Amino acid sequence: MEFLGTTQTATYCGPKKPCGMSTLPTVASGPTVQECYQPYYLPGYRYLNSWRPSLFYKVANAQTCLDEGATCRSALRPPTILPAVRSALFCRYSPHDWDQSNRLQLRGAEASRLWAGRMTGDSMRLMQDKDQLTRQMQEGTCRNLGQRLSDIGFWKSELNYELERLLNENHSLDAIKRRLECAAEELRCPLQVALECLYQREKRIGIDLVHDNVEKNLIQEVDMIKCCQEQMRKLAQRIDIQMRDNRDAQHALERDLEDKNSAEFIDEKCLNLRNTSDCISFFHGVEKIDGTISVPETWAKFSNDNIRHSQNMRANSIRLREEAQNLFDVLADQLWRQFINTNLAFNARIAEETEVKNKLQTQLAKTLQEIFQTENTIMLLERSIMAKECPLKVAQTRLECRTRRPNVELCRDTAQFKLVNEVFTIDDTLQTLKLRLRETRDTLQLLVMTKCRLEHELAIKANTLCIDKEKCMAMRKTFPSTPCMGICP
Numbered sequence: 306m307e308f309l310g311t312t313q314t315a316t317y318c319g320p321k322k323p324c325g326m327s328t329l330p331t332v333a334s335g336p337t338v339q340e341c342y343q344p345y346y347l348p349g350y351r352y353l354n355s356w357r358p359s360l361f362y363k364v365a366n367a368q369t370c371l372d373e374g375a376t377c378r379s380a381l382r383p384p385t386i387l388p389a390v391r392s393a394l395f396c397r398y399s400p401h402d403w404d405q406s407n408r409l410q411l412r413g414a415e416a417s418r419l420w421a422g423r424m425t426g427d428s429m430r431l432m433q434d435k436d437q438l439t440r441q442m443q444e445g446t447c448r449n450l451g452q453r454l455s456d457i458g459f460w461k462s463e464l465n466y467e468l469e470r471l472l473n474e475n476h477s478l479d480a481i482k483r484r485l486e487c488a489a490e491e492l493r494c495p496l497q498v499a500l501e502c503l504y505q506r507e508k509r510i511g512i513d514l515v516h517d518n519v520e521k522n523l524i525q526e527v528d529m530i531k532c533c534q535e536q537m538r539k540l541a542q543r544i545d546i547q548m549r550d551n552r553d554a555q556h557a558l559e560r561d562l563e564d565k566n567s568a569e570f571i572d573e574k575c576l577n578l579r580n581t582s583d584c585i586s587f588f589h590g591v592e593k594i595d596g597t598i599s600v601p602e603t604w605a606k607f608s609n610d611n612i613r614h615s616q617n618m619r620a621n622s623i624r625l626r627e628e629a630q631n632l633f634d635v636l637a638d639q640l641w642r643q644f645i646n647t648n649l650a651f652n653a654r655i656a657e658e659t660e661v662k663n664k665l666q667t668q669l670a671k672t673l674q675e676i677f678q679t680e681n682t683i684m685l686l687e688r689s690i691m692a693k694e695c696p697l698k699v700a701q702t703r704l705e706c707r708t709r710r711p712n713v714e715l716c717r718d719t720a721q722f723k724l725v726n727e728v729f730t731i732d733d734t735l736q737t738l739k740l741r742l743r744e745t746r747d748t749l750q751l752l753v754m755t756k757c758r759l760e761h762e763l764a765i766k767a768n769t770l771c772i773d774k775e776k777c778m779a780m781r782k783t784f785p786s787t788p789c790m791g792i793c794p
Contacts, residue, residue, distance in 0.1 A: 450576040456601075457569045460608045461562065467612045468558045474619045475551050481629045482544040488633070489537040495640070496530045499523050499647075502777040513769040519654045522647040529643050533636045540632060544625050551622060554615040561611050648781055655774050662766040669759040672752055679749040686742040690735060697731040700724055 398406075503523050507514075578585060599607065704724045708715070 447576060450572050454569060454572050454576065456605075457565050457572065460605070461565045461569065463612060464558055464562045464565065464608060467615050468555065468562065471551060471555055471558065471615050471619055474622045475548060475555065477626060478544055478548055478551065478622045481626050482541050482548070484633075485537045485541040485544070485629060489534045489541070492530050492534050492537075495644075496527060496534075498780050499526045499530065501780060503527070505772050505776045508772060509769050510765045513658075513765050517654055518650040519647070519773070522643070522650045526640075526643045526647050529639060533640065536632060536636070540625070540629055544629070547618070547622055547625055551618045554611070554618045557611045558615055561608055565608075644781075648778075651773060651778055651781070655770065655778070658766055658770050658773065662763060662770065665759050665763050665766060669756060669763065672756045672759060676749060676752045676756060679745055679752055683742060683745045683749060686738055686745060690738045690742065693731055693735050693738065697728065697735065700727040700731060704728060 503520070506520060506523075509515075704721075707721060707724070710716075
């Protein structure tokens with residue numbers, strides 16, 4: 306550390322004595338010197354007792370004038386005395402006094418010179434000690450600044466590393482959020498397909514409008530798709546909240562890193578300052594101002610807390626990303642399984658409908674054949690009835706003719722008996738044939754009605770097959786996959 310100012314210099318001073326001499330000091334006594342120490346102040350300070358060159362004042366006791374008033378008057382006007390005693394009156398000191406005074410002055414000068422020499426030596430040693438102390442303090446300050454720069458560099462690297470990882474995590478989290486939103490939006494296509502299948506199946510007719518497994522699976526598929534969309538939207542909202550927290554942690558790291566850069570620039574500038582630098586100057590009273598707001602422990606703890614907070618935010622983000630990925634996997638598997646189950650139900654239902662339709666067609670063909678045969682039977686019965694009329698006429702004519710036999714010839718002979726029996730037999734046959742004809746015609750009517758019912762059922766089955774096979778399964782040949790979820794059939 307470099308102290309601003311000049312070297313410390315003490316000031317020795319002593320009070321001045323009266324100019325008169327009352328008594329002469331002895332030869333052995335030296336000059337009376339009083340030493341006082343002037344406190345050190347930086348140059349530029351203005352005090353009443355400011356620095357001045359060191360002076361030694363010798364205190365010498367001399368005989369004062371006995372009559373100061375007479376001396377003043379003698380200086381103004383020479384006394385009126387006789388000329389014979391004038392020289393004796395003006396002779397103040399003896400030669401001995403003069404020699405003693407000179408020796409005293411010499412000894413005082415020698416003592417002052419020796420004292421000045423000792424003061425010079427002491428001052429040189431003091432300046433050397435203070436210069437060495439100043440250099441040591443300046444070197445220590447440089448070392449401390451260098452250590453401080455190392456600490457700042459360490460925390461800068463930690464902050465930069467954590468900030469880079471947090472930015473990467475934010476990017477990954479934003480990508481997974483957009484993927485969730487995209488997947489939830491693209492699930493509208495499978496939902497629309499399932500709803501369209503339900504709508505088309507409402508067009509079934511009659512008995513085929515049944516709540517079968519296909520309809521149950523379609524309803525379950527619609528509910529599942531809506532549930533998946535809701536889960537994805539909720540998770541996207543949680544990710545959005547986490548991204549705001551991540552941005553707060555990012556701003557804290559950036560502010561801390563910016564402060565570290567400013568502090569590093571200032572400390573590096575301070576480290577590069579030398580005694581010969583041009584930009585140094587006096588700043589009076591700056592050492593008395595304490596503008597610090599932290600100590601090294603709290604300073605390091607502040608950056609460490611920012612890093613730990615960022616790490617916690619990254620950990621939460623990683624958990625959310627893993628949860629989103631697991632949700633993608635689970636929902637994709639569920640949707641794919643439900644899609645397969647619905648298609649299997651469709652295929653089973655189509656197979657059942659096709660089988661029933663084929664059976665109906667077979668029955669219709671048989672019915673048509675039976676109708677044809679029944680019509681032939683009716684025609685044969687009618688012919689048979691018509692064929693029995695002539696024999697009946699012959700028998701009845703014979704009987705009528707034999708009723709005209711005279712008298713006793715009206716014999717109930719075998720011929721008569723046979724003719725009567727023949728008439729009854731033929732008449733019974735006709736009644737039987739006519740009854741059978743009516744029954745056959747009723748059967749034909751029943752067959753015709755059966756044929757109509759079969760044709761109606763076939764139309765219903767054809768309509769159902771067209772809905773399930775041509776319309777619904779045509780939309781469900783391939784799963785309307787969402788690239789965001791990675792679902793493929």
